[in-house]
Amino acid sequence: MSTTHTTRMLILGSGPAGLSAAIYGARAGMAPIVVQGMQPGGQLMTTTDVENYPGFRDVIQGPWLMEQMQAQAEHVGTRMLWDQIVSVDLSRRPFRLTGDGGDVYEGDVLVIATGAQAKWLGLDSEKLLQGKGVSACATCDGFFYRGKKVVVIGGGNTAVEEALYLTNHSQDVTLIHRRDSLRAERILQERLFAHPNITVLWNKTVDRFVGAGDPAVLVGLDLKDTLTGEISHIAADGGFVAIGHKPATELFKDHLELDADGYIRVETGSTRTAIPGVFACGDVMDKTYRQAVTAAGTGCMAALDAERFLAEADFEAQRERVDA
Structure with a gap:
């Protein structure tokens, strides 16, 4: 038998944005329900x-941080489902x-915090070494490669920005x-080519991320030339995949206004979408910063x-009852 769950505030997504909103x-006093998805x-x-992430002197683990956020949300009255x-159905409240x-979830307001996923190359070696030298966020992980050799894979704005950012550490x-040319904006390309600490390898794809040690960590990449098929090797301590992100907005593409990249459009300076009572926060609406702390900040904004x-x-409804 299906069940209907009702709440004043319904939140879809349980990352930093969704849990902060909760x-x-x-x-x-809105007794929120958080519906957790696939991740x-x-x-x-x-x-x-x-x-x-502010507030912790020492390095912390991502899963632990999320466990603490969930525990805090539950402690103050959030239901996690x-x-x-x-x-x-966003046609009415x-x-x-x-x-x-078959379960139904109803909310007087809806906060969408479904996030975005980094696009990966899809290699088995990439998955094996994720978090062990292979990353999809230079801003998050670049600090760990101070003074080390790093590579960035990609040719768009994200890749060029990540390469430039990493020069702060490497x-x-x-x-x-x-390919033999970049897709990034011209001004970014000019900055990249002018930087003395950045080298560009053209017409190369990653054939394999190479690990060594116990436990294995990244030590290099095997590259395949797209013109000749020749395999070469480059040593690296860190490998950053920067081929874009995909926001989790499939559910909303026929209901809310999305931008050209699929992110939910919100009013500038707020989390309000085109539908009154529907709010979006975190990486599902932010393609610029994509940090845990900024996601948490927009989650706070969505709740407010x-x-x-x-x-x-409520005020309008009460006034209508009085007038009646």
Whole structure:
């Protein structure tokens, strides 16, 4: 038998954005329900060392941080439910989400915090060495490669920005691109080519990430020439895959306004979407920063925006009853 779950604040997604929204929403008396999806805890559940989240002097583990956030959210009154949402109805309030088992989730407001996933190359060796030298976020992990040799794979804005950022930590940065020209904006290309610590390898794809040691860590990459098929090797301590991100917005593409890259559009300076009462926070609406702390910040914003929306809606409803 299917069950209908109702709440004032319904949150989809349980990463830093969703759980921060839940903490603020619970403390405001909205008794939020968080529906966790395929990856409870978000991308931090696949991150090992975290050194840039405020409040912790020593390196912490991503999964531990998310466990603490969830425990805090539950402690102040959040209900955590696991389901895979397959359809949404945003045509009227309360908003309705339906899970793959038939359960229905209704909320007077909806906070979307489904996040985004980094695009990977899809190599077995890449998966094996993720968090052990292979990363998809230079801003998150570049600090761990101070004074070491690093490579960046990609040719768009993200790749060029990551390569430039890594020069803050490394004197030896190599950009690997499968074509003979970059797709990045011209001004970024000019900065890249002018930087003395960046080398570009053209017409190369990654054939294999090479690990060594026990446990294995990245020591280099085997590259394949896209023109000749020749295999070469480059030594590296860190490898950063920078071929873009994909926001988890499939459920909402026919319901909310998305930008050209699939991110949910929100009003500037807020988390409000085009539908009153629906809010978006975290990486599902932020393609610029994509950090745990910025996701948490927008989660706070979403909860405050939702609280104000409900207060105004309740006031209007009460006034209508009085007038009647």
